[in-house]
Amino acid sequence: MARERKIDMVILGLLSHEDLTGYDIKKRIDGAISFFWKGSFGNIYPALKDMEDQGLIVKSDTSVGGRERITYRITDQGREALSGWLKDEQASNELRYETLLKLFFGGVAGKEVALKNIEVFEENIKKDMAMLKGFAKALESRLGEEDHLYFYLTATFGIETYEAYLRWCMGAKKMLK
Amino acid sequence: MARERKIDMVILGLLSHEDLTGYDIKKRIDGAISFFWKGSFGNIYPALKDMEDQGLIVKSDTSVGGRERITYRITDQGREALSGWLKDEQASNELRYETLLKLFFGGVAGKEVALKNIEVFEENIKKDMAMLKGFAKALESRLGEEDHLYFYLTATFGIETYEAYLRWCMGAKKMLK
DNA sequence: ATCAGCATGTAAGGCGTTACATGATTCA
DNA sequence: TGAATCATGTAACGCCTTACATGCTGAT
Numbered sequence: 139m140a141r142e143r144k145i146d147m148v149i150l151g152l153l154s155h156e157d158l159t160g161y162d163i164k165k166r167i168d169g170a171i172s173f174f175w176k177g178s179f180g181n182i183y184p185a186l187k188d189m190e191d192q193g194l195i196v197k198s199d200t201s202v203g204g205r206e207r208i209t210y211r212i213t214d215q216g217r218e219a220l221s222g223w224l225k226d227e228q229a230s231n232e233l234r235y236e237t238l239l240k241l242f243f244g245g246v247a248g249k250e251v252a253l254k255n256i257e258v259f260e261e262n263i264k265k266d267m268a269m270l271k272g273f274a275k276a277l278e279s280r281l282g283e284e285d286h287l288y289f290y291l292t293a294t295f296g297i298e299t300y301e302a303y304l305r306w307c308m309g310a311k312k313m314l315k
Numbered sequence: 316m317a318r319e320r321k322i323d324m325v326i327l328g329l330l331s332h333e334d335l336t337g338y339d340i341k342k343r344i345d346g347a348i349s350f351f352w353k354g355s356f357g358n359i360y361p362a363l364k365d366m367e368d369q370g371l372i373v374k375s376d377t378s379v380g381g382r383e384r385i386t387y388r389i390t391d392q393g394r395e396a397l398s399g400w401l402k403d404e405q406a407s408n409e410l411r412y413e414t415l416l417k418l419f420f421g422g423v424a425g426k427e428v429a430l431k432n433i434e435v436f437e438e439n440i441k442k443d444m445a446m447l448k449g450f451a452k453a454l455e456s457r458l459g460e461e462d463h464l465y466f467y468l469t470a471t472f473g474i475e476t477y478e479a480y481l482r483w484c485m486g487a488k489k490m491l492k
Numbered sequence: 493a494t495c496a497g498c499a500t501g502t503a504a505g506g507c508g509t510t511a512c513a514t515g516a517t518t519c520a
Numbered sequence: 521t522g523a524a525t526c527a528t529g530t531a532a533c534g535c536c537t538t539a540c541a542t543g544c545t546g547a548t
Contacts (some may be wrong), residue, residue: 151420174412205544224424227435229413235351236406243328244465247401258404282501288421291487302479310468382516
């Protein structure tokens with residue numbers, strides 16, 4: 139069974155743009171990426187260690203004063219691994235919508251509960267939508283730079299799907315009333 | 316840390332409609348539910364055993380001839396657990412789009428690779444869309460029955476979001492060309 | 493002085509996938 | 521006769537989350 143851990147590719151991808159510490163990587167993931175992928179320290183630090191052993195990244199001590207700080211840089215081998223993954227056409231897109239699960243079995247608790255669950259979902263989407271639009275707007279003026287085009291496209295993916303969610307919420311609420 | 320295993324709720328939800336074997340449960344999950352939740356035998360059978368110990372379901376031997384067959388039925392306690400979960404307003408909706416991850420880091424391998432990845436995604440969505448529309452159409456004529464309304468709503472969620480995906484694919488391809 | 497943020501990491505445990513193991517029945 | 525489907529389960533392994541443990545720095 140081949141290695142499957144995708145966090146390695148997230149890290150490699152981020153390091154392909156700039157050198158970062160584990161802490162920085164976490165912050166990046168919590169930004170524009172968090173809409174379609176997550177990561178945690180308990181996830182990131184062990185991956186960093188493994189990848190260094192494999193020669194995909196190298197570390198350097200960038201401590202300032204008494205504060206420990208380790209900055210990682212991607213190697214040529216790491217770039218190759220990243221590129222190989224990008225060129226592999228198969229991609230697993232996994233969704234786990236607990237909201238839809240609850241709706242599917244909505245008959246057990248009745249319409250009021252189903253409506254409430256949809257409303258909670260709607261509120262959360264609206265909150266996230268504001269953030270997504272912020273990302274997109276910031277990127278719009280710099281689409282000439284190729285990297286920004288890619289970031290922009292992932293943001294518009296989020297916006298389009300979130301708009302679809304909100305449209306569906308309206309329709310679903312109407313059908314339940 | 317409270318129990319988090321959602322497969323229990325999927326099973327309880329399915330059993331709230333009809334008695335089923337583990338094998339049946341797997342087939343149900345692979346049907347209309349598979350768009351937003353997955354399950355495997357290695358997942359389902361142990362859950363079934365645990366839930367029986369907890370009194371949420373009861374089993375009965377329904378073997379036919381030499382073929383082993385265990386049918387499960389939900390208990391009042393199970394119904395209560397299901398209802399409690401439905402009424403709990405918090406729901407985790409987690410997405411892991413490897414396609415978007417690849418797009419986000421598209422700069423490393425270039426536009427051709429990014430385009431190819433979008434095209435593969437698009438083809439898969441088109442395939443699944445046909446199935447979703449099939450489900451929705453079959454349900455449309457029976458929306459008077461409350462349960463079917465819920466099933467229908469989850470199907471339309473899928474259709475609306477998949478349509479958004481396809482629109483985005485068109486736009487993204489155009490921007491990359 | 494205290495709190496938020498910077499910074500690294502480990503440990504326990506849960507959850508899930510995949511592969512394996514076994515065997516019956518039905519249908520072509 | 522052989523393949524697909526029905527049917528139950530276990531074992532190994534991998535991945536991730538959560539909580540814990542520790543300590544520095546800068547701002548209020």
